[in-house]
Amino acid sequence: GAVVSQHPSWVICKSGTSVKIECRSLDFQATTMFWYRQFPKQSLMLMATSNEGSKATYEQGVEKDKFLINHASLTLSTLTVTSAHPEDSSFYICSAEDSSTPTDTQYFGPGTRLTVL
Amino acid sequence: EDKVVQSPLSLVVHEGDTVTLNCSYEVTNFRSLLWYKQEKKAPTFLFMLTSSGIEKKSGRLSSILDKKELFSILNITATQTGDSAIYLCAVGAGGTSYGKLTFGQGTILTVHP
Numbered sequence: 001g002a003v004v005s006q007h008p009s010w011v012i013c014k015s016g017t018s019v020k021i022e023c024r025s026l027d028f029q030a031t032t033m034f035w036y037r038q039f040p041k042q043s044l045m046l047m048a049t050s051n052e053g054s055k056a057t058y059e060q061g062v063e064k065d066k067f068l069i070n071h072a073s074l075t076l077s078t079l080t081v082t083s084a085h086p087e088d089s090s091f092y093i094c095s096a097e098d099s100s101t102p103t104d105t106q107y108f109g110p111g112t113r114l115t116v117l
Numbered sequence: 118e119d120k121v122v123q124s125p126l127s128l129v130v131h132e133g134d135t136v137t138l139n140c141s142y143e144v145t146n147f148r149s150l151l152w153y154k155q156e157k158k159a160p161t162f163l164f165m166l167t168s169s170g171i172e173k174k175s176g177r178l179s180s181i182l183d184k185k186e187l188f189s190i191l192n193i194t195a196t197q198t199g200d201s202a203i204y205l206c207a208v209g210a211g212g213t214s215y216g217k218l219t220f221g222q223g224t225i226l227t228v229h230p
Contacts, residue, residue, distance in 0.1 A: 004159075032216055043205060043223040044160070093159065097216035104149040104209030106216050108159040 002028050004096050006109035013084055014117055020080045021112045023094030029074040030096035034106065035067075038091045050077040050094075074099070084116040119144040121208050123221035131229050134196050138204050138224045141188040146211025150182055150189050151218065153205040160205055163191070196228045 003026040013019050023033055031052045036044040048069055049057040056069035066088075068080040077096075081088055091113050095106035120143045130136055142150065149167045153160035164173045166182035166189060173180050177196075182189045193200055203225050207218035 034216060034218075041203070041225060043203075043220045046217070046220075049217060095216070102216075103165070104151060104207075104216055104218060105162060105165055106151075106218065107162070108153075110158040 002096075002098055002107040004094065004107045004109040006094055006112050008112060009110060010113040010115075012115045012117065015085055016083055018080055018082045019084055019114060020078055021092055021094075021114075023077045023079070023096070023109050025075045025096045025098075025107070028096075028098040028100065030077075031074060031099045033071060033077040033094055033096045035069065035077075035079050036093045036095070038093060038111075040091075044093065047079075052077075081114065084114070086116045089114055089116045119208065119210050119219040121206055121219050121221040123204075123206050123224050125224060126222060127225040127227070129227045129229065130196055132197055134228075135192065135194045136196060136226065138191040138193075138206075138226070139188060140190070140206030140221055142206075142208045142219075143187065144208050144210040144219065147184065147187075148209040148211055151207045151209070152180055152189070152191050153207065155203045155205055155223075156201075163204075193226075196226075198228050198230055201226055201228045 005024045007022045033050040035047045050071040052071045058064045071077040093111040094109045124139045151165045152163040164180045169184040177194045180191045203223045206221040
């Protein structure tokens with residue numbers, strides 16, 4: 001089946017630093033990937049839609065200058081949390097859609113736990 | 118604004134019980150409804166439903182969609198402790214790109230031995 005990886009799986013950083021999270025589709029191509037944020041025991045909150053070769057589309061209330069998204073190839077999207085602060089601590093999950101068969105079925109990465117001290 | 122509501126928000130049962138999880142939605146130009154199971158990390162795909170009245174089954178899990186009443190149910194029979202997880206319902210709607218889903222709040226299921 002379709003596999004999506006994320007790296008790193010967890011990261012601890014100091015306040016004010018930037019953190020980059022990678023999302024890769026391993027055995028399929030994805031022109032569109034999605035980035036979510038999840039708080040403990042809560043549902044997924046969509047942050048942005050990452051489009052290969054073009055700008056990301058951000059959901060209302062999500063700061064695009066703080067959460068930089070780059071979708072440089074058909075298998076890789078990156079999320080950079082710039083000048084991270086403790087309130088950015090969360091679980092970040094990406095998902096990808098197989099471009100060869102467009103449906104709503106999303107394949108999720110294992111997530112990245114970010115802790116900002 | 119598209120809206121997906123799940124109930125109950127949490128549920129505690131004993132092994133062997135049967136549970137029914139609910140998902141109702143209000144969206145424009147419905148396209149599909151999906152169920153995911155999330156344990157500690159990534160949500161794993163369970164079902165995608167697009168047609169009313171056609172039950173999808175996978176082992177002890179089954180799901181059905183009612184497009185007239187705008188809801189879906191997920192049934193789990195003979196529950197096991199391994200079924201403990203957050204169950205997420207999501208809807209894809211027209212006017213958005215494929216894969217852009219609106220998620221419900223999730224149902225936290227706890228199965229005790």
